[in-house]
Amino acid sequence: MKNESQKKTITERLVKASGAKWLCLIIGIMVVFFYVRPIGLPVPISQTTKSFYDVIEALPENSVVGIQNVLTPTGYAEQKGQVIAIYTHLFVRPLKLVFFNVWVATSPPIVATAMELVPREVLQKRQYGKDYAIYGYVAGEERSMVAIGNNFWDAYPVDTAGTPTSSIPMMSGIRTAKDFAVIVHICAMFPSTDAAIRVWIQTFKVRVVMAVDSSNYMALMPYYPAIVPAILNGVRGGAEYEILIKRPGDSLAFTDAISGMAVILIGALFVGNVLFYQRKQVKT
Amino acid sequence: MVDISAILLGWLSVFFILTVLSIVFVGDNFWFDISENVMIGAAVGNLIVVSWETLRNTAIYSLFRGQYLYVVPIGLGLLLFSRFSKNYSWLGRYGIAVLVGTGLGITTRALVYSQFILQIIGTFDDLKLGINGYISLVMIICIMGYFLFTFDKPKQILEPMRRIGRVSMMIGFAAGYVSLLMSTYSNVVSNFHTIVDVIRRTFGI
Numbered sequence: 001m002k003n004e005s006q007k008k009t010i011t012e013r014l015v016k017a018s019g020a021k022w023l024c025l026i027i028g029i030m031v032v033f034f035y036v037r038p039i040g041l042p043v044p045i046s047q048t049t050k051s052f053y054d055v056i057e058a059l060p061e062n063s064v065v066g067i068q069n070v071l072t073p074t075g076y077a078e079q080k081g082q083v084i085a086i087y088t089h090l091f092v093r094p095l096k097l098v099f100f101n102v103w104v105a106t107s108p109p110i111v112a113t114a115m116e117l118v119p120r121e122v123l124q125k126r127q128y129g130k131d132y133a134i135y136g137y138v139a140g141e142e143r144s145m146v147a148i149g150n151n152f153w154d155a156y157p158v159d160t161a162g163t164p165t166s167s168i169p170m171m172s173g174i175r176t177a178k179d180f181a182v183i184v185h186i187c188a189m190f191p192s193t194d195a196a197i198r199v200w201i202q203t204f205k206v207r208v209v210m211a212v213d214s215s216n217y218m219a220l221m222p223y224y225p226a227i228v229p230a231i232l233n234g235v236r237g238g239a240e241y242e243i244l245i246k247r248p249g250d251s252l253a254f255t256d257a258i259s260g261m262a263v264i265l266i267g268a269l270f271v272g273n274v275l276f277y278q279r280k281q282v283k284t
Numbered sequence: 285m286v287d288i289s290a291i292l293l294g295w296l297s298v299f300f301i302l303t304v305l306s307i308v309f310v311g312d313n314f315w316f317d318i319s320e321n322v323m324i325g326a327a328v329g330n331l332i333v334v335s336w337e338t339l340r341n342t343a344i345y346s347l348f349r350g351q352y353l354y355v356v357p358i359g360l361g362l363l364l365f366s367r368f369s370k371n372y373s374w375l376g377r378y379g380i381a382v383l384v385g386t387g388l389g390i391t392t393r394a395l396v397y398s399q400f401i402l403q404i405i406g407t408f409d410d411l412k413l414g415i416n417g418y419i420s421l422v423m424i425i426c427i428m429g430y431f432l433f434t435f436d437k438p439k440q441i442l443e444p445m446r447r448i449g450r451v452s453m454m455i456g457f458a459a460g461y462v463s464l465l466m467s468t469y470s471n472v473v474s475n476f477h478t479i480v481d482v483i484r485r486t487f488g489i
Contacts, residue, residue: 024472146390
């Protein structure tokens with residue numbers, strides 16, 4: 001017969017061991033507190049975010065920008081603010097935008113949701129087919145990126161609405177990777193960032209800027225700024241970007257709670273280390 | 285005007301957030317199981333729909349427009365289903381071989397340059413950033429020194445190098461761990477924010 005500890009699921013045992021109950025309660029209380037009484041902690045603009053903004057701002061009129069989305073529901077919870085801020089900035093500028101999805105099948109519905117959150121007054125000024133086009137998902141991970149780079153029309157014969165690529169006016173001059181001035185890679189999946197560097201930067205020599213979640217940011221830093229000229233870092237990057245485009249949104253609303261969470265995290269790490277050394281001393 | 289459908293969808297997401305979080309407070313329970321199954325079901329449903337759309341929009345669409353070469357990938361894809369038959373399962377290996385072969389070929393073509401040489405270029409380029417770039421370079425050299433197993437001399441140089449390398453690695457691991465934690469907390473904060481936002485929108489607070 002199984003004893004009591006064996007009956008519990010792995011998740012249950014992990015949760016019990018980590019004291020997640022208390023952390024969850026603290027986070028909940030903090031979010032409500034900062035929502036009701038925002039203290040407006042300062043958000044300094046980091047160089048990686050400023051570079052992102054500068055790259056988009058420096059693009060000449062009618063430049064073609066590929067927006068490669070690798071979005072997952074879990075990652076989107078963190079990236080929502082930055083995704084909306086990037087889309088808004090891209091729509092504000094007179095650019096030709098091509099949205100496409102690779103790596104994960106969850107991306108297209110998330111892109112559609114994010115598109116609805118782009119301010120109406122911004123989106124209404126742009127015309128589908130003339131200023132932007134939205135494509136679905138192509139399976140094959142890194143292989144699909146190569147296929148898109150080699151021949152966009154072959155990889156995407158139709159857009160999400162089923163309109164043939166050949167009948168979309170703005171797509172007439174967009175055939176291969178060489179036609180993109182820059183690729184904006186938005187993702188929360190680490191292997192896709194590596195693949196984007198391999199495919200777009202190394203194979204097709206296209207400039208790539210990246211918007212990632214905090215866990216991927218560290219891994220990309222060795223490439224900044226020589227290889228990847230700009231990186232947005234999770235909620236923080238999103239908040240900074242919202243300040244730069246002068247449109248406060250979701251990320252800025254989280255900032256106080258995230259900053260408070262960072263303070264608690266530092267405290268927890270300190271307490272953890274003290275306990276560790278105390279136990280070590282007792283053993284010796 | 286109040287958007288009823290948006291509010292209903294908002295409350296549905298609040299329901300799922302709370303039921304998923306319930307495992308933290310009351311352990312495994314009926315409502316958590318429901319959320320778990322709904323999530324898996326929705327993910328699989330979405331995958332099937334998106335996969336079919338991909339197949340229709342790329343292969344089938346192109347096939348009917350006279351690009352008959354698409355018969356080959358469609359055929360290889362169909363062969364994957366032969367795994368369900370004991371007698372013909374070997375046929376599926378052709379499809380897998382093409383998938384693995386092309387994947388490996390594409391990845392390895394740029395792997396060494398992008399993940400090795402480009403990182404070295406990036407590291408030296410950081411020297412332009414000033415003191416931080418030099419500190420980073422010293423740390424990298426010391427970490428490489430830590431992994432020099434074949435020779436042990438001169439000890440006066442290698443020992444301090446290895447010590448700095450070890451400390452540098454610990455700093456790196458800690459920074460990576462904290463990034464991961466902050467990412468997770470951001471997700472949790474985002475979910476709590478959704479709850480507060482839905483309440484605010486519903487009651488117009």
